[in-house]
Amino acid sequence: MSWHVYLSGEIHTGWRARIANGLMEEELDVELSAPVIDHGASDDVGVAILGAEQRDFWKDHKGAGINAIRTRTLIEQSDVVVVRFGDEYRQWNAAFDAGYAAALGKPLITLHPEQHDHALKEVDRAALAVAREPEQVVDILRYVLNGRLPRR
Amino acid sequence: MSWHVYLSGEIHTGWRARIANGLMEEELDVELSAPVIDHGASDDVGVAILGAEQRDFWKDHKGAGINAIRTRTLIEQSDVVVVRFGDEYRQWNAAFDAGYAAALGKPLITLHPEQHDHALKEVDRAALAVAREPEQVVDILRYVLNGRLPRR
Amino acid sequence: MSWHVYLSGEIHTGWRARIANGLMEEELDVELSAPVIDHGASDDVGVAILGAEQRDFWKDHKGAGINAIRTRTLIEQSDVVVVRFGDEYRQWNAAFDAGYAAALGKPLITLHPEQHDHALKEVDRAALAVAREPEQVVDILRYVLNGRLPRR
Amino acid sequence: MSWHVYLSGEIHTGWRARIANGLMEEELDVELSAPVIDHGASDDVGVAILGAEQRDFWKDHKGAGINAIRTRTLIEQSDVVVVRFGDEYRQWNAAFDAGYAAALGKPLITLHPEQHDHALKEVDRAALAVAREPEQVVDILRYVLNGRLPRR
């Protein structure tokens, strides 16, 4: 059986590709999913499909609704949820996804630099692993699927 | 993984075909399902299979029971539920399906003309998107699956 | 232990008072709850508290959100849900509540005139009783709590 | 029946007191709860009770564990969850609580200034009301409990 892993959070660096590449090299049977990571599309989708709004609040509201159709469904379908917090932006949606996944009982892996440790302590406490680099997530998934430690 | 989308509600116009056609043109991996949309069969099924009734109430009761075997199972199996309210009929079963899906936590899309906005405000509030035309539902599903905005 | 009964649906006739009076006469230990039945307040609450909107759609959306805080909480807390469909209006919110309650496994009683039987067959099928008059709801609750049949 | 409302999020301004005062003036039957809002105690509790740690990460981990005993239990027991995002700090725990409450189906009210609207759009989309001032939360609770609009 293939495992479904949802990659939530930061969308401005290539961390998802590093995980995907690592899994491919290891030939692990993992199906990855993620939110839409085209920032512009994600922001505009509500009004692009459902019609313009004068107020930015409702533009965001419409867009967030459509994005939630994707993200909630994929989190529900996933076996493991990885949540990445980057250096910039507030990324409250990443923390929201972490809380949502935790309440559903999904095993959670967080991925962030040490500088955020204190601010993320509640999120990290709900996680089963706190990683610093995407390659560690690959290592975790290889171990979890195949029982093999990293060769490093 | 394929997505299952249940198309609830109005059965007298071709809105389901417009969604199915749109999805086919886009080659989206979506499995559609729906209630039985042959109005006569849906009304008669109870007595046709389980025997005649003198009172219309029990004829309807028997038929609604068999239809519920289909609709509840398909709603449970679906990832997304679309509910269409047309111009005519009271369509309480559509609103019932919407409430049922909402309580199960299924992402909900409503589809109706503006004239019903006020009467449907509680149902729309539970939805993640309110569409006016079937093609907008196709646009939403394309974005949700592939992250692409409509070309319009 | 007191029973909580939620009275959903039509807000323009005195059916809730007839049930409340009947329960009081019988001295039944039932705690009734209901949506806000002041139609104007219910329509305006969103903009009255959270600020005006130019579009009616968003005015309704804000109001429906606040009303949902009340209705969903009360339905969750209830032991039995009664849903009334009157002669006028489309009352999709009543059917929505019925579907919501059914999916939560709440015992459901519908209350409506015969003329709506066919249109309400799916809702009635999910109910454990279909009443015509509020006094029948009182009779059901007296039996359910005390095991006594009506004296009529 | 009394309602339980959990006040999550920002701990450096008096917003909780403003809500408590407003509820008291209105004599509303609401039981408020909150995380421990003594910042120092909240940070130190892990090592103060369970013994010192050399690494800050584990100090935070121990403290977050004990705080989670309180916060998860209170969120589970609550009927409504209010989440406040202030001007400072990243407040990922507030967003985590919002996601946790949303997945449990708790009605959610967010409370934050407009400047965070875009960053909080996913959290706001999951809420049934977005308030700017604590007094609006009081207004919502008065309406939800008693059906009365604000006198303003």
Place this chain on the structure above:
Amino acid sequence: MSWHVYLSGEIHTGWRARIANGLMEEELDVELSAPVIDHGASDDVGVAILGAEQRDFWKDHKGAGINAIRTRTLIEQSDVVVVRFGDEYRQWNAAFDAGYAAALGKPLITLHPEQHDHALKEVDRAALAVAREPEQVVDILRYVLNGRLPRR
């Protein structure tokens, strides 16, 4: 905290009174509940409240619906379910209640003579205790609440 114990099944002997008396003598804090045990009222309630039916099937159907409002609610509210199978009648509703309670994870005690052991083996296997006499149920509840063995 008081315990709620639901006494399902056979309604033609005084076994419920023997349990109630035993609990009273022991001054145990147990709240008992049961289906309506007036056989005639239970059979007639549907048509007595909701109107006559020509076919016995629908008379039974209406009555069973109203009775289910009571029984399902009480089983949901109970901490322990006791199911009694007597010498006569098929008592399928008792076995139905047992299955219903088992699926909800309610601790189950069965109460029946040895002669039914083979026919009830699936039901007994889902139970945490199989008693022969009502007094054994009292003994179990005394132990479960107070930790005291019977003096016999």
Place this chain on the structure above:
Amino acid sequence: MSWHVYLSGEIHTGWRARIANGLMEEELDVELSAPVIDHGASDDVGVAILGAEQRDFWKDHKGAGINAIRTRTLIEQSDVVVVRFGDEYRQWNAAFDAGYAAALGKPLITLHPEQHDHALKEVDRAALAVAREPEQVVDILRYVLNGRLPRR
């Protein structure tokens, strides 16, 4: 998607074969499952695998445990549960399965002769259809899957 239908209850007549044949003729995509219907094997399995018992009660207990591994798993996996009550035996396990399935929210079809209508009224009330002959179950499944009424 294929539907899973669990056929519970009476094991001494060929009703399951009649349903299986009917489905095959209709080429319906239904996966049937059932308890072990070899009566002797079902009775002996506990002691045959796990060792002899002096008391019949424990022999039955061991056997019922192993059978429950099968039946509960299959009921959980099923989309629809059919429960057959025959002319003989008490068949409390059939009624137990019906209650178990009902509490899980599985659509339920009962199948029994009219003579048991009164004794089965509580079970029938929880069902969405009450059939008399296995061919009616085939008719229901054809309609539920394909929307076609029987040609009769």
Place this chain on the structure above:
Amino acid sequence: MSWHVYLSGEIHTGWRARIANGLMEEELDVELSAPVIDHGASDDVGVAILGAEQRDFWKDHKGAGINAIRTRTLIEQSDVVVVRFGDEYRQWNAAFDAGYAAALGKPLITLHPEQHDHALKEVDRAALAVAREPEQVVDILRYVLNGRLPRR
């Protein structure tokens, strides 16, 4: 609102009394519960109430069934579960309770000497706090209820 704390595990030392005394001194609103801690009664209860058995296995089986009525109900009703592992005995039931509570999402506190750390690592990982002394459990509960750190 009072908190319910279930004290699972070791029954041969006075750790429960130390927690109860500490809570009383602090005047904390906590309702404690526990398994029956009279070892002899707990072992004999099955045969004392339900009749003798020749084989010890079935004596234990009957007793464990009755004890489970108590322990599962109390764990379900609790807000927090504390599990104590002492120096002696295998205490598999304590670890079983911990797993049971964890799957239900109950906040878990373990209490054991350091010597068991390695053997209990999976259980401790599921806990929100690992305490060494009963007084630390009191400290945790005081903080969780009142937000006060220990004065030590």
Place this chain on the structure above:
Amino acid sequence: MSWHVYLSGEIHTGWRARIANGLMEEELDVELSAPVIDHGASDDVGVAILGAEQRDFWKDHKGAGINAIRTRTLIEQSDVVVVRFGDEYRQWNAAFDAGYAAALGKPLITLHPEQHDHALKEVDRAALAVAREPEQVVDILRYVLNGRLPRR
């Protein structure tokens, strides 16, 4: 449909291989899964992937977190859980898994020598079968899947 069986517990003898061989000989459609059974890898995985720790407690904590990603996911996905208790070690994680599986409603089979019967009585009571040898587990699975008794 293939069945998923999770083999929890003791990792120092070849009992899993005996079950796998038996299933292969019988050509049963069972997918087996297990925790990582390389003891060294299982102990070291936390620090090997996520970085060294000075204290053994945190080394174990990190490792147990990663192992829990595997074990909880596989238990959730399984249809049946087998838990083996061997002669040595305390194996609290095996009992924890049993409690976790029981609370999820997974059918449970325990596998252990008679000498542990008394200490394991609570765990055995939650199981649907207590086996002594791995071949009995194969016998149970053959019966459960195919309805055939062992030829012995």
